[in-house]
Amino acid sequence: MTLDSKVPGGPIAEKWDHHKFASKLVNPANKRKHTVIIVGTGLAGASAASSLGELGYQVLSFCIQDSPRRAHSIAAQGGINAAKNYQNDGDSVYRLFYDTVKGGDYRSREANVYRLAQISVNIIDQCVAQGVPFAREYGGLLDNRSFGGAQVSRTFYARGQTGQQLLLGAYQSMMRQVQRGNVKIFPRREMLDLVVIDGKARGIVVRNLVTGALETYAADAVILATGGYGTVFYLSTNAVNSNVTAAWRAHKRGALFANPCFTQIHPTCIPVSGEHQSKLTLMSESLRNDGRVWVPKNPGDTRRPESIPESERDYYLERKYPSFGNLVPRDVASRNAKQVCDDGRGVGETGLAVYLDFSDAIKRLGPDVIASRYGNLFQMYEKITGEDPYKVPMRIYPAVHYTMGGLWVDYNLMSTIPGLHVLGEANFSDHGSNRLGASALMQGLADGYFVIPYTLGHYIASTPLPKVSTDADPFKEALASTQERINRLLQVKGKRTIREFHRELGRVMWDYVGMSRNEAGLKTALERIPQLREEFWQNVSVPGSPDNLNQSLEHAGRVADYLEFAEVIALDALERRESCGGHFREESQTPDNEALRDDEHYSYVAAWEFTGVGKRPTLHKEPLVFEEVHPTQRSYK
Amino acid sequence: MATMTLKLQIWRQPGPSVPGRLVPYTAEGVSSDMSFLEMLDVVNEGLIAKGEDPIAFDSDCREGICGMCSLVVNGIPHGPERGTTVCQLHMRHFKDGETITIEPWRARAFPVVKDLIVDRSAFDRIIAAGGFVSINVGGAPDGNAIPIGKATADLAMDSAACIGCGACVAACKNASAHLFTSAKISHLALMPQGQVERQQRVVRMVEQMDAEGFGSCSNEGECEAVCPKEIPISNIARMVREYTRAVLTRR
Structure with a gap:
């Protein structure tokens, strides 16, 4: 099997425009004759359902939760990146593209990342128009904050609930299509198999989680937007019901799985407290804008944090990475936290934690400003740990958070099974071996609102799709x-x-x-x-x-x-x-x-x-070609 | 770390059409660092080990934002801590030997599915009736084209923070969905983007809310008191104003 990424030719800045023009279109009157199955209702799935519903396709939307609004995108806290350059600080589509390729440590596909950076600006416009209550400056314009791996402020946010607000925006758009009859929702359904007919994805088997009945649905194309597989680690920041099942069953039906070992360990999570623990809670990366990470200089220093004088603290990220400081990318921050704990300098009861200290920021800005930026996160921390982060530094430790790997897709977001498209975290494409903060929301919405409407149309317009019935043998x-x-x-x-x-x-x-x-x-x-x-x-x-x-x-x-x-x-x-x-x-x-x-x-x-289960899978390689960003040793020093 | 033993009275109901009842259980070795749902996980592990049917309850994110968890603890939706979902409620708020009663949301519009799980699809239908801005993808103006004052955006965000859990309905003696519905109406009525459909939105959403069988509001404020996101009851006043204006000026 040769993996054809279908990346269009031409200069990188023109690839997507050319590709859109070269894509075949489905006549507006014909769209309603085509049924599309979408599994998952997070940012990618809900935005795909709403945009395809708007175009007139008949969309069947499935989710395991009791309502599409509960998909785990809802828990994303910090923000969404976009190359708007509203801050006049040197941002551009090219810089977002560059930062993302570099942040991913040169293991992503350049053309996909460039398209993502281009679309990022449209996402913000779209979400603002939907009424998403993004944070504003006093003059009424959109506010930005900084995130790891970037030296510009390009992250848009809605308090610490950005994922919630973006997801509700997508969910509401989708429910508008439900009301218009273009989208039909099937909550509490779990996809348990993909149906492939004549080599094409033509349907799914789901279990109705209320009645237990197995149900089958046929369609002209299937879209998986089922998220990541972080819960393979049992403890992660994912929702307890997040799983790999839909993607894995598609894999068993022939979809290749790409870079599964690229898993992201997020540096700032609340440490594990005991065996009973069912999940870990993230403290948004945005906290690293104002929080300073440190451990005692000397191993085995068990004094309370306030009793350790400045001279005996090691602000190790600021020391080792003076230009990015506390805002180094997640992989670097996590590894360094592990190193200092392995050195015996970890804090807290288990020694598996480092401090994230806001006392300087509170002194500089006052508690009110800090509360307006991070109030809900501080409150969440206090609920879980019983400690007040306004007074005592937070204790944090890395935890599994996101999976860059996923089903292999080409530039059209189609897997190796024709008709099976994969969006959002469930695919592998845009983040290489490390995702930058605030880029997951960007990718989910880019895929659903702005990529799939074009590439799915091309697939449907250029593929013979005879009617299939759920009585068919497959x-x-x-x-x-x-x-x-x-x-x-x-x-x-x-x-x-x-x-x-x-x-x-x-x-x-x-x-x-x-x-x-x-x-x-x-x-x-x-x-x-x-x-x-x-x-x-x-x-x-x-x-x-x-x-x-x-x-x-x-x-x-x-x-x-x-x-x-x-x-x-x-x-x-x-x-x-x-x-x-x-x-x-x-x-x-x-x-x-x-x-x-x-x-x-x-x-x-x-x-x-x-x-086969337990049999060694076959490795296929898609070579990565870097025409724009020359791979170098990544440095945040 | 202190461990506790708790006596539990838990609502068991095999299905929607079968009567349910409170069944006593004992939770042993409960650590004060556990969340309430982790305590139930431990009880369920014990039931599975004994070959009994575990207690069904909804949960997903377990960090207080998805709105899936929905338990009435000692008569209070989401339990005794203010501004806290039950998944974020920790056992340090309970005492050794205490008896805890756990029930599902109770409302005609939220039928029990099994044990502590209810059907909240009525909320989805209320949103589908008008809880959106009717714009398609593509063609949105630049994000900074419409300045929105910080105070307005913050106020809208206060309402938009609703997680749709339904505790407001469960707490209300009328099983009213006024707080949920008014939070979405307020969010969009406050934002300039919501102005075009402001009147038809409120009318349609309120009509759908009534059609689903939710009760009326008698201004007692239990909804606000149990809301894990502390959505203020002033949203309801705004919804009533919006509705009155829309009906009076209807063409």
């Missing part, structure tokens, strides 16, 4: 195999709970495939994961029945998929014998412990093809 086969898997899960009747397996898998992933990876550890993971999977199928206890609401069964299916998928993450990490972005291989580092890329051997997208 639907029956998919339905039967889904049913069989559910029955198998319920019949194991073992002794261990699903959560025990999930937690154990998460521990293996965190210990060996986490912030820092090495060959021996990855090989250990590759032994442990199949063992755990085998034990799962012999000893898991899934209570209840398949024919009603059964949250254990839902969780079991997701963990079963993770037990297959985790192996591909570890294998991908093992095969990539270089460090880049969030993927840190201990064998490949500079003398001062920064990630050391190996462009000669690894400047490619690793796309894995499914060959």
Whole structure:
């Protein structure tokens, strides 16, 4: 299989315009004859549903939550980037493009990133027009803040609830199309299989999570916008129901999975407090605008933070990276936090935390200004930890947050299965090996509002799509195999709970495939994961029945998929014998412990093809060509 | 770290058409650092180990923003902490040996699906009736073309912060959805972008709210008291004004 990225020719700034013009169009009267399935209602899925509904397609929208408004994009706090240059501080489409390619440590596709930067400005306009209440300056214009990996202020925000406001904007637009009859919503449905007919994605199998019934839906194209797979680590900042199932089932039907080992560990999360913990809570990166990160200079210093004098504190990010300081990209900040804790200088009960201190900012700006910027985050911190960050520095530690890897897509956001498009975090395309803060919201909305309406139209206009019925054999086969898997899960009747397996898998992933990876550890993971999977199928206890609401069964299916998928993450990490972005291989580092890329051997997208559970997947490589941004050793010093 | 033992009375109901009842459980080894939902996770782990059906409850983000969690704790939606969703409520607010009663949202418009899970799709239909600005993608003017005063934007944001959890309905003796509906109406009525459809929006949303079977508002303010985002009841006053004006000036 050769991976054709379908990147158009011509100068980078003109590729998207040329491509749009070259794309075929669907006559307005014909659009309503085409049905499109969209799975997931986060920023990418909801914006796609609304924009395709507006164009007149018949959209069927599915989500696992009780309402499309609850998708996990809602939890994004800090903001959304756009190259508006409203601050007159030197921003441009080219600079956002450049920062994103560099921030991704030269492992993303240039043409996709350039398009993202171009579209970023339209996203802000669109969201403002929808009535999203972005933060404003006193003069009434839009306010910006700074985020990691950039030296300009280009992040638009709505307090600490930017994801919520953008998602509600997209959800409301989508509900407008529901009211007009162009979008039909199917909440509490979980996609359990993709139906491929004559080599094209033509439908899905879902489980109705209320009645337990398996349902099939046919369409002319399927769009997955099902988010990332961070919960493979069990503890992450993702919602507890986030999962890889839809993407994994598509992978098993032939969609290649790209760069699965590119996982982002976010530097500023509330540290783990105990075994019972079900998820980790992020403290927005925006806090690093005003918070200073430090640990005691001396290992084993257990004094309270206020008793440690300035001279005995190590503001290690400011010391090591004077030009970016506390605003280095996430991968750099996370790795440094791990290093100081490994040195025995971590703080708090577990020693697995560093301070994020606002006392200087409070002195400089006053508590009111700090409250207006971060009030809800401070409040959230206090609720969880019982400590007041206005008085005591926050304690933070890295946690799994985002997955840059995902289903492989070409420039049209189409996977290796014709008709199956993948948007948002679920695809792999724009962030390389490290995503910059405030770029996930940008990508989700770019894909849904501004890319898919063009590329899906081209696919539909240029592909013969005979009508299919859900009575067709491929639907029956998919339905039967889904049913069989559910029955198998319920019949194991073992002794261990699903959560025990999930937690154990998460521990293996965190210990060996986490912030820092090495060959021996990855090989250990590759032994442990199949063992755990085998034990799962012999000893898991899934209570209840398949024919009603059964949250254990839902969780079991997701963990079963993770037990297959985790192996591909570890294998991908093992095969990539270089460090880049969030993927840190201990064998490949500079003398001062920064990630050391190996462009000669690894400047490619690793796309894995499914060959069977437990069988080694086949690696396909899409070479990465850099015509604009010449790869250099990333430096934030 | 202190651990506690708690007596729980939890609403169990197999399905919408089957009667439910309170069932006693004991939660042991509860740490004060646990969230309320993590405490229930532990209870469920125990039930699964004994081969019993675990307690069904909704949750997703577990950081207080998705609006999925929906438990009435000791008679109060989201429990005793002000401005806090139940997923952000921590066990340090409870005492060893305490009895805690856990029930679902109760409202005619929110039928029970199973145990502590209810159907809140009525809220989606209220938004679909008019909770949006009718603009298509493409052709939006520059984001800075319409200046909006900071005070206005902040006020709109106060209303827009609603997470759609439905605690307001659960707390109200009339099961009224006035706070939820008025928060969206206020958000859009305050912003210049919402002006064009201001009148038809309020009328349609209020009509849909009534059609869903939510009750009236009798100004008692329980909704505001339990709202995890502390959405003020002044939104309801604004909605009533908006509605009155829209109806009186209807052409």
